[in-house]
Amino acid sequence: MKLLSPAQTRALDQATIRAQYTTSTALMERAADAVTNWLLNELLLDYDTEIHVCCGPGNNGGDGLVVARNLHRAGYRVHLWLLPAARHSPDFTHQQQQLPAGLAGQQISPNQLPAIAAGAVVVDALFGTGLSRPLEGAAAALVRHINDSGAMVVAVDMPSGLYADAPQPADCAVVRADFTLSFELPKLAFLLPQNAGFVGDWRLLPIGLDQEVIHNTAVDRFFVTADELRGQLPKRPKFSHKGTFGHALLLAGSKGKMGAAVLATQACLCGGAGLVTTRVPAAGYDILQISAPEAMCLTDPDTDCITELPDLAPYDAVGIGPGLGQHDDTRMVLRQLLETAQVPLVLDADALNLLGAYPDLQNLLPPNSLLTPHPKEFERLVGEPARDDYHRLDQLRDFAGRTRCYCVLKGAYTALAAPDGTLYFNSTGNPGMATGGSGDVLTGLLLALRAHRHLSPLTAALLGLHAHGRAGDLALPHTGHAGLLASDIVRFIGPALEELMG
Ligand SMILES: NC(=O)C1=CN([C@@H]2O[C@H](COP(=O)(O)OP(=O)(O)OC[C@H]3O[C@@H](n4cnc5c(N)ncnc54)[C@H](OP(=O)(O)O)[C@@H]3O)[C@@H](O)[C@H]2O)[C@H](O)CC1
Numbered sequence: 001m002k003l004l005s006p007a008q009t010r011a012l013d014q015a016t017i018r019a020q021y022t023t024s025t026a027l028m029e030r031a032a033d034a035v036t037n038w039l040l041n042e043l044l045l046d047y048d049t050e051i052h053v054c055c056g057p058g059n060n061g062g063d064g065l066v067v068a069r070n071l072h073r074a075g076y077r078v079h080l081w082l083l084p085a086a087r088h089s090p091d092f093t094h095q096q097q098q099l100p101a102g103l104a105g106q107q108i109s110p111n112q113l114p115a116i117a118a119g120a121v122v123v124d125a126l127f128g129t130g131l132s133r134p135l136e137g138a139a140a141a142l143v144r145h146i147n148d149s150g151a152m153v154v155a156v157d158m159p160s161g162l163y164a165d166a167p168q169p170a171d172c173a174v175v176r177a178d179f180t181l182s183f184e185l186p187k188l189a190f191l192l193p194q195n196a197g198f199v200g201d202w203r204l205l206p207i208g209l210d211q212e213v214i215h216n217t218a219v220d221r222f223f224v225t226a227d228e229l230r231g232q233l234p235k236r237p238k239f240s241h242k243g244t245f246g247h248a249l250l251l252a253g254s255k256g257k258m259g260a261a262v263l264a265t266q267a268c269l270c271g272g273a274g275l276v277t278t279r280v281p282a283a284g285y286d287i288l289q290i291s292a293p294e295a296m297c298l299t300d301p302d303t304d305c306i307t308e309l310p311d312l313a314p315y316d317a318v319g320i321g322p323g324l325g326q327h328d329d330t331r332m333v334l335r336q337l338l339e340t341a342q343v344p345l346v347l348d349a350d351a352l353n354l355l356g357a358y359p360d361l362q363n364l365l366p367p368n369s370l371l372t373p374h375p376k377e378f379e380r381l382v383g384e385p386a387r388d389d390y391h392r393l394d395q396l397r398d399f400a401g402r403t404r405c406y407c408v409l410k411g412a413y414t415a416l417a418a419p420d421g422t423l424y425f426n427s428t429g430n431p432g433m434a435t436g437g438s439g440d441v442l443t444g445l446l447l448a449l450r451a452h453r454h455l456s457p458l459t460a461a462l463l464g465l466h467a468h469g470r471a472g473d474l475a476l477p478h479t480g481h482a483g484l485l486a487s488d489i490v491r492f493i494g495p496a497l498e499e500l501m502g
């Protein structure tokens with residue numbers, strides 16, 4: 001799915017109106033009907049609940065007027081509150097004229113705010129994608145009042161006060177919604193941790209916006225759904241053999257962190273690599289052979305860390321990092337790998353920390369390498385803390401462009417930046433996956449997909465990120481959030497990949 005800017009969203013509305021020979025009022029009614037239906041069918045409003053619909057001066061407010069009218073007609077207890085404004089949008093004015101006699105909107109002011117009981121529902125239709133500056137005066141006072149009320153808050157399109165794709169100054173008033181009901185496509189703001197408390201759970205309501213226009217709108221950021229990935233993992237041909245799916249080499253493990261090597265190895269096996277060889281320090285030999293008998297084990301001469309790079313000739317892809325440690329000799333192995341590798345690389349954990357501590361190594365990164373930092377590792381990699389989540393995305397793009405690599409930023413809605421600066425956000429996963437070893441599993445899975453001979457670097461990365469989160473989602477009913485372990489993710493990699501197969 002494309003993540004459009006507010007200007008692109010406006011253009012899409014207009015194009016839809018032209019393409020479908022409809023009017024902006026009719027489109028507004030579609031949007032408002034979708035919100036009304038969601039409130040009735042998903043929130044299961046009951047007739048005793050007090051519903052406060054708060055409307056701003058633009059089309060977001062217009063949506064609210066129609067929702068209020070719909071609910072009033074259906075017999076619900078609706079209170080309608082309007083913000084004072086010098087100008088209203090034409091559609092707002094039109095909808096205001098359509099209000100039934102029993103539903104008069106009352107204007108609020110900073111000293112006259114509505115009484116909102118904790119058991120009430122607030123429909124926030126103050127501002128949507130047309131927000132042009134931070135909220136002040138009556139709007140800010142009403143938003144703070146709503147946030148303090150304890151009522152259930154449902155935001156129409158956007159939580160009011162939040163920008164769709166840019167940071168707002170600290171301390172400005174933003175609605176803290178329980179649910180945000182957005183039309184057709186998500187907004188970038190919904191995917192960033194700093195906005196989670198404002199957006200709440202978000203849902204997309206289809207309103208029949210023109211698909212051809214969406215298709216023709218150029219964007220450089222996407223929210224990647226299962227529908228878009230399904231079929232992209234080639235089916236295994238009947239006469240395939242283990243050589244068909246590549247031979248992966250993993251360099252992982254150090255004293256006390258051999259489990260990371262095990263998890264990444266298991267994930268690589270479950271990710272479908274034809275053969276997996278794992279290089280571990282000598283002390284890891286028994287551990288790996290017992291816990292991953294399907295993999296081959298190459299031991300390093302050193303007991304506790306990796307000090308020598310094996311011959312790379314047999315391998316189709318190399319992964320390095322899980323549990324690796326940052327010993328000087330290990331760093332030399334990393335340098336040698338970056339200098340000599342002719343096959344795809346996946347770099348994680350301590351390999352990234354070494355790249356951060358010795359930035360000259362970054363110049364050696366072969367193009368199309370895949371790096372998988374979490375935000376702290378990413379900060380070490382770029383050597384500068386991000387001002388906010390938007391700035392971090394800029395840094396991610398810059399890094400991918402500068403190194404000509406694919407760089408992941410792990411988290412809820414894990415982001416991937418491609419060398420051309422395009423951003424892709426993953427749609428799967430759950431908070432139970434924030435657990436030790438989860439990243440090692442991702443590395444192993446991505447390594448398997450990079451060893452696959454028929455996947456582009458981008459497709460391999462997107463499939464891997466999706467399948468990793470989906471495996472966690474499939475494990476969740478069996479484990480619960482707290483009980484979800486990295487090894488549970490491994491168990492469900494196979495079923496998650498099966499869903500994506502052509
Ligand atoms: N396809 C769709 O997504 C559809 C969306 N719809 C709904 O329309 C809104 C967008 O409507 P728009 O009128 O463009 O914008 P808003 O309603 O968000 O607000 C614009 C008005 O608010 C004023 N404004 C902006 N910022 C502030 C502020 N901080 N304080 C006070 N007033 C503010 C703005 O005035 P300007 O001075 O900036 O001109 C406008 O008057 C979208 O979010 C959906 O809810 C359609 O209904 C259907 C299709």
Ligand SMILES: [K+]
Binds near residue numbers: 060125127128158
């Ligand atoms: K809103």
